[in-house]
Amino acid sequence: MIPMSLKKIANITNGLLYGENKIINNISINSKEITTNTLFIALKGKKFDAHIFIKEAVKKKCSAILTNKKIIYCISYIIVQDSTIALAKIATYLRNKINPKILAITGSCGKTSVKEMTASILKKRHNIIYTIHNENNHIGVPITLLKLKETDKYGVIELGTNHPGEIRYTSKITQPNIVLINNIYYSHLEGFKSLLGISKEKSEILSYLKNNGIVVINLDSHHLSQWTKKIKNKKILYFSIEKKKKVIFLLLILKLMQIKHVLLCIHHLEQ
Template identity: 65%
Template sequence: MISLSLKKIAKIINGNLYGSDLIINHIVIDTKKVVPDCLFIALIGKKFDAHIFIKDAISQGCSAVITQKKIKYCISYIVVKNTSMALGQIASWIRKITNAKILAITGSCGKTSVKEMTASILAQNGKTISTTGNLNNNIGVPITLLKLTLEHQYGVIELGANQPGEIFYTSNISQPEVVLINNIYYAHLKGFKSLIGVSNAKSEIFSGLKNHGTVVINLDSHHLSSWKKKIQKKNILYFSIKKKNSVTFFLVILKFIDMVLLLQYIHPLEQ
């Protein structure tokens, strides 16, 4: 993580700082991962409120806290309206000041495997971070981005969702240069209602794509035509198992690691 002062963090998240200014080198949301001099963010979820663990975090050595209410402990802390949003704001700020190129991956299935393979390939060319396990939601993605440093060259971020709006949020935090939709299938229909709902949710990944970014799409995907308006001004590469002349995903990765001379003669398929 890039070191930040509490004053700087308070400015980033529009919070009120109480106590002394400190330099923060590590941020945690789990008391089991508290290390000396870290910043603990007390998140509130549907089934938990981490504010009840602030005392534990302090006793284990954290030096500051982000909270949604004033606390009586003798420690520096920042009060915000929403601690989950604060986590995302810090991660987004760190992402913006780094030079790392970010590839964001989503899809109904196989995205974790693709993420692992992609990160392994990129790691051969430069320092790379990627989401670990299935930490691909509105909490896991910011936690991954917090690990970025000025030395990182690449980041491979998996974006998952159970309902509409989640990928829109994580994509805009990640601000990727390249986005990949691996596939579209029937999944998480309780939140998405239909295959069209799944397609619309996955297409939210385009919202955070940087200007002049690249979209990588499985040409065999369902509802591909519904994405045309969202990607018409983007660089597009297609890959396919069924259709000839489409580029392979491995060539896409080569493009991502700046092997432009190899790929400049490969033209994406016209739809």
């Protein structure tokens, strides 16, 4: 990430800074991964509370803490109402400040493979960030964006979900220039009840697409009619196997190894 002062972070997160204003070069939510000039963010969820690891983070010599409550340690800290939302606000700030062109990918299956293939091509020519493994939820997406540096030109971000509203939340943070909905299939039905529910949730990736953004859609997906209003006035690229439409998205990565001028989608990104 780019260096930021605690005062700036407090301003971004609507938090209160206690102690010395320091420069932060790294943000971590894991007390075991503290390095020089690190801000440790103590997240609190339904089943965990990282505030119990503040003592360990201080012992590891973190520079400051972002927390939901006052702490007793002799260290600079920022108090916010919700540390998870604060994490998202910092990520959103960095996304807008550095302003890379971002491709956001979702779908019921195959999105991780598509993300990996796309990133492997882009990083041959450019500095990029991309989702590591499957860190594609409301925590993993902002953590990925925190890695942005001034030299990064592109981001390839995977957006996953297991409950309604999650993709809308991560899409708001990501603000993509291009979105791909890889497919709609039977997965996470316990959270969405039906294919229609899954389709509606996946379409939330379109909610914060940039005004001049591009939508890439699998014509073989279920319930495409649900997306009509959201893709109105957007540039749309289609691909299909069953309907035999011209495959536009990544041309299956030009057989993956035959990479000459890096693809149609990258051409659109650079326009």
